Amino acid sequence: PVKEKEEPQPEKVVEEVKPAAKAVDAPLPSALKQRDASSPTTVPDHDVYRFQQKTSLSQPRFVKCSDCGEEGPIDEWPNHRDRLRKVQLKKKIAGMQMYCAGLFVDAFMWLLVNVYFREVAVCGLENVPKEGPVVFYGNHQNQFIDAMMIRAHCGRPVRFIIAEKSLHRPIIGHFARLMEAVPVVRPQDVKSTDGAGILKNMEGNKVFGTDTTFTKGLSRGDVISWSTPTKEKCTGQILTIESDTQLSLTLPVKSEDQIDKPTTYKCSRRIDHSEMYADVYNTLADGHCIGIFPEGGSHDRTSLIPLKAGVALFSLGAAERGIQSKIIPCGLTYFFGHKFRSRAHIEFGEPTLPTDEMIAKFQQNELKREATGDLLKVLDKNLRSVTINVADWASLKFLHAFRRLYQPPNVKLDTGDYLRLTRRLSRIINGQDDDPQFADFRTRVENYNDYCAALLVRDSQAATLAKLDGASIGLLIRRLVLLFVMGVALMPFMFIALPIGIITHFAAEAHAKTALSTSSVKVVGADVKSSYKILTSFAAVPLVMNSVSAAVWYFCDLRTALTVFFSLPMASYVSLLIAREFVLEFYATTPLIISMVSKHKQFKKLFDRRTLLAEQAKEQVRRFDPSLEKELEDLMEEGEDELRQPSLFSLRHSSRKPQQKLS
Numbered sequence: 001p002v003k004e005k006e007e008p009q010p011e012k013v014v015e016e017v018k019p020a021a022k023a024v025d026a027p028l029p030s031a032l033k034q035r036d037a038s039s040p041t042t043v044p045d046h047d048v049y050r051f052q053q054k055t056s057l058s059q060p061r062f063v064k065c066s067d068c069g070e071e072g073p074i075d076e077w078p079n080h081r082d083r084l085r086k087v088q089l090k091k092k093i094a095g096m097q098m099y100c101a102g103l104f105v106d107a108f109m110w111l112l113v114n115v116y117f118r119e120v121a122v123c124g125l126e127n128v129p130k131e132g133p134v135v136f137y138g139n140h141q142n143q144f145i146d147a148m149m150i151r152a153h154c155g156r157p158v159r160f161i162i163a164e165k166s167l168h169r170p171i172i173g174h175f176a177r178l179m180e181a182v183p184v185v186r187p188q189d190v191k192s193t194d195g196a197g198i199l200k201n202m203e204g205n206k207v208f209g210t211d212t213t214f215t216k217g218l219s220r221g222d223v224i225s226w227s228t229p230t231k232e233k234c235t236g237q238i239l240t241i242e243s244d245t246q247l248s249l250t251l252p253v254k255s256e257d258q259i260d261k262p263t264t265y266k267c268s269r270r271i272d273h274s275e276m277y278a279d280v281y282n283t284l285a286d287g288h289c290i291g292i293f294p295e296g297g298s299h300d301r302t303s304l305i306p307l308k309a310g311v312a313l314f315s316l317g318a319a320e321r322g323i324q325s326k327i328i329p330c331g332l333t334y335f336f337g338h339k340f341r342s343r344a345h346i347e348f349g350e351p352t353l354p355t356d357e358m359i360a361k362f363q364q365n366e367l368k369r370e371a372t373g374d375l376l377k378v379l380d381k382n383l384r385s386v387t388i389n390v391a392d393w394a395s396l397k398f399l400h401a402f403r404r405l406y407q408p409p410n411v412k413l414d415t416g417d418y419l420r421l422t423r424r425l426s427r428i429i430n431g432q433d434d435d436p437q438f439a440d441f442r443t444r445v446e447n448y449n450d451y452c453a454a455l456l457v458r459d460s461q462a463a464t465l466a467k468l469d470g471a472s473i474g475l476l477i478r479r480l481v482l483l484f485v486m487g488v489a490l491m492p493f494m495f496i497a498l499p500i501g502i503i504t505h506f507a508a509e510a511h512a513k514t515a516l517s518t519s520s521v522k523v524v525g526a527d528v529k530s531s532y533k534i535l536t537s538f539a540a541v542p543l544v545m546n547s548v549s550a551a552v553w554y555f556c557d558l559r560t561a562l563t564v565f566f567s568l569p570m571a572s573y574v575s576l577l578i579a580r581e582f583v584l585e586f587y588a589t590t591p592l593i594i595s596m597v598s599k600h601k602q603f604k605k606l607f608d609r610r611t612l613l614a615e616q617a618k619e620q621v622r623r624f625d626p627s628l629e630k631e632l633e634d635l636m637e638e639g640e641d642e643l644r645q646p647s648l649f650s651l652r653h654s655s656r657k658p659q660q661k662l663s
Contacts, residue, residue, distance in 0.1 A: 101178045102157050109152040113145075115573065116534060118341040118580060121415040122153050124348035124386070130155075133284035133323055134351075137311045137379065138330030139304055139387050140293035142337050143531040144172060150291055150330050151179070153346055159283055160291040161276070161310075165189050171535055182283075184276045184310075186296065187235075192225060192266040197245075199226055199265050202258045205239070205249040210262065214241045221270030226263055230256060232520070280314045284325045290314075294379070297519065300526040302396045303389035304380070312375040316362040319354045326351035327379065331386030333419065338508075338529035340501075341580060347419055349386040352378060388419070390426050391433075393523070394446075399426055401445050404459050405610070405617040411632060421632070428624045438624075441616050448613055455602060457591045461649045465607040468600045468648065475648065476596065479589040486582040493575035496548060496568070500540045507536040545569075588649045595649075 065084065113120060128134070136158055140146055147160045160176075164183040167173040176183075197212030207224070218224070218238055225235045234257040236249040280290055294307040311327070318325050329349035336342045354362075354375055361371035390396050403422050407413070413421065432438045452459055511532040512525030519525075545568050553561035595603045621628055 105175065105178050106152065106157070109148045112534065113148055113152050115576070116145075116340060116530065117344050119343040120149070120153065121343075121345045122348075123345070123414070123416040123419070124350075125153075125155065127328060127348045127350050128154055128156065129326060129351070131287060133287055133318070133325035134289045135284070135311065135315055135325050135327045136289060136291040136330050137294050137327065137383065138291075138332055139383065140295045140298045141300060141332060141527055142334055143298040143528050145337070145530050145534070146293060146298070146332055147179075147291060149332060149344065149346055154289075154330075154348065156289050158289040158291040161280070163189060163297075171538055182276055182279050182290070184273065185271050187223060187268070187271065188297070190268045190271060192268045195224065195265045195267045198262045199259060200262055202253045205236075205252045207236070207247050207249060207253075209245045213244050214247050215244050218247070218267055219270065222267055223270070224265050224267045226259060226265040228257060228259060228263075277314055277317060281318055281321060281323065284318045284323045285321070290325075297521065298527040299519070299521040300523050301521065302392055304384060304387060305521055307376055307380050307383070309372050309376055312372045312379060316354050316358060316371060316375060319359050320362055324353065326353060327382075328352075329379070329383040329386050331383070331388075331419070333388055338526040338533075340533065341576065345415055345419060347386045347416070349382050352382055385423075386419075388422055388426055390429055395429055395433075397449070398442055398445055399429055401449055401459060402429070402617060404463075405445070405614045406621060408632070409463060421628075424625060424628055425621075428620065432624055438620055441620055444616070445613060448609055451606060451609070455591060455606060456594065457603075457606070457649065458587075458651070459610070460651060461588070461591065462603075462606050462610050464648055464650055465603055468595070468603055468607065473596075476589070476592055479585055479592070483582065483585050483589060486578055486585070489578055490575060490582060493572065493579070496544055496572060497575070497579075499544050500537065503540045504533040504536045508532040584651045587651055591649045 134156065136150055136154065138146060138150060142149075147158075147162075151158050151160075157179075159180050159182055161184050162176050162181040164185045167176055167181070167183050195212065196217055197209050199212075200208045200210045202208070218241060220238055220240065222238050223235055224238065225233055227233060234253075236251065236253060239248045239250045241247045283290055292311050294311040295305050296308050299305060315325065315327055328351045331345075331347040331349065333345040333347070334342065335344070337344060358371045358375050361367040361374070388396075388399070390399055399422065402425050406425065407421070428438075429442075433442075449459070452462060508529040512529050515528045516522050516525035545565070548568065549561050549565040552564045591603070618629065
């Protein structure tokens with residue numbers, strides 16, 4: 001049989017092709033454009049479903065996402081869009097979580113700082129920009145408290161660079177992660193191993209050894225350390241390794257660090273900080289803030305120790321990448337900062353930017369170290385301009401006595417003027433300590449301080465004794481009655497505060513001894529006491545308060561126990577304020593009793609002695625800083641001597657008012 005030939009159906013084909021042709025020729029919205037070699041198609045998600053069916057097979061089927069910038073087939077656009085929406089949703093949720101965590105951390109730190117310190121004064125806040133990248137750097141004299149102080153009072157969230165080992169601590173690590181701290185491995189935290197053989201001698205940056213295996217056990221960037229008769233630890237970073245018995249360091253060995261006989265050495269592996277620097281650069285590029293303490297570790301010295309180069313390195317590195325971040329010094333001044341309810345001052349200095357010359361040098365490998373050193377000198381000078389630096393604790397005690405004697409009774413200073421005056425006097429102490437006349441004046445002031453201690457008074461109390469003959473029995477009775485009333489009100493609080501105080505005190509002392517034994521820069525370990533008092537209170541305060549509430553529940557009922565449980569925190573804070581007033585009255589009552597019993601003889605001598613020392617203090621300032629006296633005279637207000645002495649031996653003086661700034 002012959003198969004019949006199928007006749008073509010042109011009309012039907014035309015009917016099927018025509019709609020497609022119409023769809024091709026139909027004008028598309030501007031949101032959906034044909035892709036050419038230079039500009040791929042960009043399709044918003046709300047137009048894809050509407051026009052995907054109208055696109056012919058002959059047209060390009062690739063789109064470019066306007067959100068992420070990626071290009072892909074149009075058939076995969078729905079999946080891509082869904083994934084993108086999920087990622088954006090997760091980012092929003094994570095951002096909200098971090099925002100809430102930041103609010104919690106800021107509120108908690110503000111509360112903690114203002115409970116631990118009875119007064120925190122801030123000046124120079126106008127130097128902190130409201131937006132844009134900022135690098136905060138400050139002195140490090142109170143361990144974890146320093147970061148809390150800056151974060152709670154600078155007005156902006158700050159990511160601090162923290163030692164990596166601190167992230168593994170129970171409470172500190174948790175708060176560091178909430179603050180998005182940037183971890184860094186410090187050289188002192190890296191374990192050192194004994195090197196093979198011994199070091200024979202050193203010439204410049206060359207190190208020669210005997211029976212050593214430098215090529216096998218060491219590599220470029222590693223650190224070797226050794227000891228000398230005059231120095232416990234000397235270090236050097238390896239630049240090149242020539243042989244098993246010879247290597248070169250990045251810097252020449254100082255004469256005092258060179259060995260004079262064969263000695264053993266230790267080596268530690270090179271630390272890779274690239275991830276830390278990348279995290280810092282990304283933070284600054286996003287317009288956020290970074291905080292660092294360039295002294296390295298905390299200490300309780302009375303002056304700055306040499307700054308590490310890290311703050312200068314990433315500041316120049318950020319400038320090299322086009323990130324103009326302002327570098328702001330933060331001066332932290334504590335008055336017995338290791339004690340509960342002490343005082344603290346924070347001063348923010350003027351911002352600094354790396355110069356174009358420094359950036360140009362930093363871009364050249366052979367001049368990078370020089371550029372870093374130049375910027376580090378500027379940063380060190382700026383930090384010293386907002387901190388108080390003297391030789392030792394005895395000099396610091398003399399400095400505060402010098403300032404009290406020199407400041408007239410009718411001069412009231414705000415925080416900024418007070419700090420500037422103290423720094424001006426500290427320069428006199430540091431520069432003229434060898435002057436015989438000034439040395440004699442210092443000896444007289446120190447003897448006067450000992451005399452005040454023997455009479456159980458402070459210098460600020462001695463300044464109120466101009467009208468000592470006016471002491472009356474009525475003043476003494478009033479103070480005794482006030483002490484009795486406050487003492488009765490504080491009795492319940494003592495049952496709660498006494499166990500907490502004992503626990504935190506012994507825990508802080510134990511940690512201070514441990515920190516002192518492992519540090520070469522601490523004096524008595526006072527810088528860690530306040531931090532560990534706060535850390536210990538995290539466990540001690542809930543334990544004691546829950547124990548009190550449980551005891552009330554056992555002896556009374558649940559309603560009373562819940563009332564006690566929720567009212568104890570506020571009652572404890574109010575009791576702290578009452579306790580402060582009790583201490584002030586107690587310190588004012590004790591010398592008043594001694595003075596009235598002795599008929600004021602010793603205290604009259606004390607006031608005359610102070611008056612003479614105040615005149616001598618003015619003479620010393622006229623000799624070494626005559627311009628300071630003129631500036632202080634502009635702040636004097638006549639007829640206000642009574643403001644300084646509301647009553648005999650009182651520790652309450654008039655509040656300081658903002659006045660004209662000292663230069």
